[in-house]
Amino acid sequence: MQTIKHAIISAAGLGSRLQLNMPKCLIEFDGVSLLERQIALLDDVEDVRVVVGFMEEKVINVAKRHRKDILFVRNPLYTSTTNCYSISLGINGIRDPFMLIDGDLLIDPISFAKFMNSYEVGDELIGYTDARSDDAVYVKKSASEQLLGFSRDEVTQYEWPGIACLSNVAVNRDDRFLFEVIAKIEDVKTHYIDCIEIDTPDDLSRAHSIYQNKYKR
Amino acid sequence: METLFCFDLDGTITRQELLPIMAAEIGIYDEINTLTEATLNGILPFEKSFLLRSKLLASIPVENIQKIIEKISLNNKIVEFIRANKQNCRIVTGNLYEWVAPLLSRLECDYYTSKAIFDNQQLISVTQVINKGDIVKSLKSEGYRIVAVGDGMGDIAMFEHADISVAFGGVHEPINTLIKVSSYLTYSEGTLCRLLNTLS
Numbered sequence: 001m002q003t004i005k006h007a008i009i010s011a012a013g014l015g016s017r018l019q020l021n022m023p024k025c026l027i028e029f030d031g032v033s034l035l036e037r038q039i040a041l042l043d044d045v046e047d048v049r050v051v052v053g054f055m056e057e058k059v060i061n062v063a064k065r066h067r068k069d070i071l072f073v074r075n076p077l078y079t080s081t082t083n084c085y086s087i088s089l090g091i092n093g094i095r096d097p098f099m100l101i102d103g104d105l106l107i108d109p110i111s112f113a114k115f116m117n118s119y120e121v122g123d124e125l126i127g128y129t130d131a132r133s134d135d136a137v138y139v140k141k142s143a144s145e146q147l148l149g150f151s152r153d154e155v156t157q158y159e160w161p162g163i164a165c166l167s168n169v170a171v172n173r174d175d176r177f178l179f180e181v182i183a184k185i186e187d188v189k190t191h192y193i194d195c196i197e198i199d200t201p202d203d204l205s206r207a208h209s210i211y212q213n214k215y216k217r
Numbered sequence: 218m219e220t221l222f223c224f225d226l227d228g229t230i231t232r233q234e235l236l237p238i239m240a241a242e243i244g245i246y247d248e249i250n251t252l253t254e255a256t257l258n259g260i261l262p263f264e265k266s267f268l269l270r271s272k273l274l275a276s277i278p279v280e281n282i283q284k285i286i287e288k289i290s291l292n293n294k295i296v297e298f299i300r301a302n303k304q305n306c307r308i309v310t311g312n313l314y315e316w317v318a319p320l321l322s323r324l325e326c327d328y329y330t331s332k333a334i335f336d337n338q339q340l341i342s343v344t345q346v347i348n349k350g351d352i353v354k355s356l357k358s359e360g361y362r363i364v365a366v367g368d369g370m371g372d373i374a375m376f377e378h379a380d381i382s383v384a385f386g387g388v389h390e391p392i393n394t395l396i397k398v399s400s401y402l403t404y405s406e407g408t409l410c411r412l413l414n415t416l417s
Contacts, residue, residue: 047411057393060402069405071412076397089400093415 003121004099004165007045008090009038011103012053012078017135017200023055024198025103026062029211034106034198035059039066041112045099047071051086053078083162084175091171097121100178102162104198106207108215111194118191119165126182127163127193131156134200137179139190147188150179161197218362220417222302223353223375224295225367226310226317228257228388230324232290235312236270239282245273256370259392263371264346267311267331271343278338279315287319292387294406298413299324305417307356309349311371313340350374364416366409367391373398381416385409 015024025035035050042048048067052059053075063070075086083102091098101107119125126147128139136159140148150160160179168185175181182188194215196207227235234257240249249270256266274282299306308321308328315335321328329352332345353363353375365372365379368391376382376398384391384399387406396402403409 047408056396064404069408070403071408072402074396074400074402093412095415 003097003119004045004116005096006047006049006091006094006098007042007101008049008051008073008087008098009035009042009101009103010051010083010086010090010162011035011059012051012056012075012086013083013103014054014079015104015199018198018204019201023059023103026055026058027104027198027204029106029208030216033062035062035103036066037109038101038103038105038107039063039070041107041109042099047094049073049090050103051075051090053086081173082176084171084178084181085173087171087178088173088175097165097167099165100163102197105161105163106196106198106211106215107163108194111192115163115191115193116165118189122167123165124167124169124182124185124188125165126188126190127161127195128158128190129161129193129195129197131159132206133159133197133203136160137177141190145190147182147190150183158192159197161193161195163193163195218360220305221356221361221363222299222306222413223309223349223356223363223365223379224299224306225349225369225372225375226308226312226320228368229366229385230291230295230299230308231320232292232388235286235289235317236274238289239274239277239285239316240270242277242281242285243274249273257368257389257392259370259394263311263369267346268343271313271333271340275340279335279340280338282316283319286317289320291320291323292406294410296324298410299326302417307352309347309352309365309375311347311349313343315340348374350378353378364413366413367395369395383409383412 011025026033049071051073073090138151138156139158139160234253237250240246255261303326306326313333314330331347333343334341363379365375365382382399383401384396386404
């Protein structure tokens with residue numbers, strides 16, 4: 001965990017498919033939001049940045065209650081821009097390796113720690129999890145944990161949840177999807193991480209069930 | 218392109234708003250503080266409020282004001298950043314040079330202030346209230362990339378014209394209108410300085 005100095009939580013989006021009229025990162029499990037849970041996971045990271053857009057005041061108020069030294073990066077164009085646009089704002093000026101986390105993830109803390117322990121400086125590392133969300137981007141990987149590619153059509157056992165530790169990767173504001181950017185890099189390592197991405201009402205009810213049966217400990 | 222960091226002074230570099238502290242000297246702290254709060258919250262336009270507050274404070278000799286100002290505590294990490302990058306930092310303050318001169322000399326960089334006529338230690342009249350937006354526009358026309366740092370209503374014009382702007386909430390909550398025109402927001406002095414170093 002000491003090796004990554006910068007983490008960017010991407011939490012600007014509308015989350016329109018969930019139809020909750022609230023930022024997805026503020027969805028609560030046992031009264032604790034996804035955002036608070038992610039901030040707690042990043043206790044040892046020196047520079048935590050949260051990219052905000054939709055209902056930014058609410059997101060900022062929750063985040064700053066839990067950690068005073070967060071850098072909030074504003075994406076006022078959140079309705080018309082992609083997640084890559086938010087990420088490009090978030091990583092602006094960072095010269096060291098950085099970690100990216102989608103704000104709509106419920107992550108098992110123990111699994112997160114194992115993921116971070118598997119990271120070595122200089123690696124390009126992505127997380128993969130069990131394929132279960134409604135709109136999965138599937139991960140193809142080798143037995144030796146090398147990334148072989150991503151696919152929306154070719155179903156595999158695992159999906160891309162939007163967690164990565166990167167160093168020599170330029171994410172530009174015009175890029176469409178982060179997985180498309182990562183797919184162009186050579187020698188990307190993979191590691192399992194137990195987490196659930198919440199994009200749709202079905203994802204949310206699945207997340208509640210998994211939280212109760214598994215993560216809540 | 219060379220980067221120039223433009224800092225507001227009151228409540229950004231200083232840990233307190235200066236005018237209310239000065240007002241305590243003549244027993245009108247509450248009155249000036251109310252006006253300052255109204256200005257920070259965008260209820261009173263900065264220029265009108267500053268002119269009014271200056272009139273109320275005009276009776277204090279400059280020497281006394283400077284003695285008070287000398288004791289004001291500063292955000293030390295920001296001061297360190299400014300001193301370490303003095304060629305690329307500017308203080309852009311609505312305050313009067315004659316009042317804040319002791320602070321400006323501690324910061325060691327160039328500055329822009331409001332202007333006034335003094336006679337024998339007494340403020341006679343404010344002749345020009347600074348327009349921070351005009352300052353930033355002028356610096357940009359010289360070819361600089363501008364990073365602006367501030368917290369209040371008076372900084373909005375500076376933020377609108379800057380290339381990158383940082384709302385700083387280390388002293389008090391930045392006004393919401395300012396946040397809406399900022400690129401970044403932080404409540405931590407250390408985080409602010411780390412960001413500024415990455416933007417150098």
